[in-house]
Amino acid sequence: MSQRKHSALSAAIADWSARHIIDEGTAARLRDDLGPAPKGWSFGNFLIVAGVLALIAAVFSFVSANWDEMSKLSRLILLMGTLIALWGGAIWSGLRGHTYWREGFILLACAMFGANIMLVAQIYHMQGLAEDAVFLWLIGTVIAGALTRSSFAATGGLVLLYVWAIFASANASQRFAIDFGLTITELVIFAVGVAILVAIGIWSKSKLIWHLVPFSLFVVFAISRTLRPMRVDFDDLVKTMIAEFFVICLLGIILNLALSYNSLKWRLAGRTMAAYLVIFSVMCIEFVRLPIAFGPFGRNWPFSILELSVLVLVVAAAAYFNWSKSKARYDILIIAGLAMLFAIFQLGFIERPNLIHTIIFSALSLGMTVWAIRLAWRHDLRVLRWFGMFWFVVVILSIYGTTIGTLLDAAMFFLGAGVTLLVSAFVSTRIKSEAIS
């Protein structure tokens, strides 16, 4: 039973008992049947995962940077030593009962396994197709997930399966005159892969993997829609997939709003609407950041400013009208204020952004995403919570993508972000433990 359902049932039993609908004995028996509250995801758990993701990005940035000062043997020892140390961390945290730290270490070890494959290929000039390297990475991650019953490894494996499918389709369309991006064999591998990973996900009681499974259909849909015979521009493919994904998300949001419009629970509808507006606001900030990170402004930036300003005002209005009696209005106003600050920066002060500006904007974008997730946790807004976690990964990846060329700086940024998030998680756990004791 989820934490949410447990909480709702507990509240109902308390209410019935208070109104004398059931007697105290019945209430006690019902509470016994319900059992203790399950441990759900907390904001601290998110900080751990986010910190590990930032460290993964740091590892990738660092290892992609030039490190030719070391001998090949030293590089190999460093790579394999780090991999073994991460698995050691997973075993150690597992034995101490720290579930999320264990999962984080396993995810980091699987990411390091992928980095090792790419770097050994670089060190020894090993050639071949990127899809083959990703496939080896996928196999290693899937087996590790099965051996450790890891929810995160299973979810990471599913993401790798998507990456493999995209690489395979891009390569196949370049080499063979076919309309569909994947061959029948590759489609079968894809379907079997999804089935195996979902089975591991069920075994490891992963809820995360279920949120990704519908995305499998999207991956196949996007590949089949966008590839042309003989030749495909990989950048165009990625851009089209992202655009299609946002169109699908937008449709979902509009549909959800339309459905909640006629709902009798107006208060809930207002909260949902405000949550979606926060989502839009945070997304727009990233869309503003991207042209800045890419250098001189492109043609789209005035529209980004307009869009951002309108959305910030709407979020502020939503905060005032819907949540005027709620503590959440402060959170929303902080997000709106930061967004406005962001827009002012872009409008007034920066024509040709340098590294410092890029770092400031990246930190702001990441910070606001974390703040939106905190807001979601405080007010139990599931949609905003899942979006926030997904968007955090998008922001991390986009920062990595836009800082290629200054990889060491990107590695340092991610290292700093990862360490800060993990220290925050550690401190918040300690504060919570002391408050309880």
Next chain:
Amino acid sequence: MNRRFVILGGAAAAVLQTGAIANMVNDHVQMVQTGTEVILATGFVDPRDFFRGHYVTLNLRISRIPKSSVEVIGDIEQYFYGSVYVSLGAKDADGFAVPDKIYRDLPANPQAPILRADYISLMGDDYRLHFSFDRYFAPKLRAEELEKLRRERRLGVIMSVQPDGTGIITGVTIDGERIYDEPLF
């Protein structure tokens, strides 16, 4: 989750992943040590790999072979999307290996080193071949240095060629001199 599962599962995953990486390195070392060395004429262009960092693309001279300069053994269509095998039985005046035959299937007892190409197409009077070894990974500065080398310099890539046609890059030559010789460790 019991302690035994945590320890055994984690250790097994660590051994499996580390073993896979060690196997990659071991296979490569074995192939370099047992292969036949050839030097191929090439040019360089500097792009960047999303996963693996900077490299120079090898613009191999043997990727474009005049139809009249080679003997084709076996049936090869205009666009053939399967492996073909190039025999490097000759050398030019600069000492670079030059193809003399193209085989549809791997020959049993070749007289010269054989390189496998992924696919072949006939464009005009030339055969165009695609090889899986098309990049030389180098730090950013070295990649830029190689890219800037003028066209009149004689650039070569040193390969270790296996009996099955697999080629592994082991170094670079400029004007016949070995500039970068890749150590195994």
